[in-house]
Amino acid sequence: MPLLLLGAVLLLALVGPSLWVSHVLKREGRHRPDLPGTGGELARHLLDEAGLQRVRVEQTDRGDHYDPEAQAVRLLPQHFAGRSVAAVAVAAHEVAHAVQHAWGEPGFRRRQALVKAILPLDRAAQVVMLSLPLVFLLARSPSLLLLQFAAGLLLLGGRIVIHTATLPVELDASFGKALLVLKRGGYLAPADMPAARRVLRAAALTYVSAALMTLVNVIRWVRP
Numbered sequence: 001m002p003l004l005l006l007g008a009v010l011l012l013a014l015v016g017p018s019l020w021v022s023h024v025l026k027r028e029g030r031h032r033p034d035l036p037g038t039g040g041e042l043a044r045h046l047l048d049e050a051g052l053q054r055v056r057v058e059q060t061d062r063g064d065h066y067d068p069e070a071q072a073v074r075l076l077p078q079h080f081a082g083r084s085v086a087a088v089a090v091a092a093h094e095v096a097h098a099v100q101h102a103w104g105e106p107g108f109r110r111r112q113a114l115v116k117a118i119l120p121l122d123r124a125a126q127v128v129m130l131s132l133p134l135v136f137l138l139a140r141s142p143s144l145l146l147l148q149f150a151a152g153l154l155l156l157g158g159r160i161v162i163h164t165a166t167l168p169v170e171l172d173a174s175f176g177k178a179l180l181v182l183k184r185g186g187y188l189a190p191a192d193m194p195a196a197r198r199v200l201r202a203a204a205l206t207y208v209s210a211a212l213m214t215l216v217n218v219i220r221w222v223r224p
Contacts, residue, residue: 024202028195029078029086036187039087040080043073046095046181055098064090064203066097068112073098085192089199092182096173107169114165118158166207174200 037045043057059081060074067074073094079087100108178200182188188196 021202021206024198025086025090028089028199029082029084032083032085035083035085035088038081038083039075039091042088042187043075043091043095046092047073047098050095050099050102052098052102055102064094066094066101068097068101071098071101085188085195086199088182088187089178089196090203092178092187093173093200093203096177096181097169099177100169100173105169105172107165107172111162111165111169114162118162124154163207167204170204170207174204 040057040059047053047055047057054071056070056072057080058072058074059077061076062074064075064079066072073091075087075091075094078084079090097108179197182196183193
């Protein structure tokens with residue numbers, strides 16, 4: 001029984017942040033016809049205000065993000081075309097990353113350097129992990145189990161390094177830039193600002209939840 005309880009607590013600790021982020025974005029994603037524009041429109045306005053007319057605003061189905069290579073702010077459909085507190089806050093958060101890039105901020109540069117350095121190792125580890133079950137069935141070699149474990153650690157380690165470097169950048173985007181812009185510009189009513197803070201906190205912690213879910217996946221792959 002204690003082991004089951006410990007397992008339940010561990011599982012909650014790993015998946016809890018991801019569930020909380022999803023809950024906040026869904027709760028604050030309710031349609032608000034009283035807001036003056038969509039998330040995509042706000043992103044365009046904020047980029048123009050910052051002198052970043054070259055940065056595009058696009059809709060995506062691959063998660064809200066700023067692509068520094070393409071110089072594009074990409075928003076999920078509900079945030080690109082939606083009128084909600086979540087859409088406004090997420091748009092401001094992603095625009096903040098474009099500002100970090102344009103200003104050449106050290107934290108943003110370090111994160112990009114790490115991504116470029118670790119991404120090939122991450123992809124290689126995924127290929128190894130995906131192919132190992134078949135190889136093990138064919139070879140019946142215990143050493144392949146050790147290789148599977150090493151591949152899992154490589155994948156986990158690489159992503160955790162990226163996420164560790166990412167968290168300060170995300171917190172600055174949310175609370176050092178986006179929140180200040182929303183306050184200064186009056187894009188939300190004062191009564192909506194607590195909800196915006198929750199969304200911005202969720203946006204900043206998205207990478208933490210992703211790191212924890214990576215741990216869950218690695219445990220699933222390397223379990224006996």
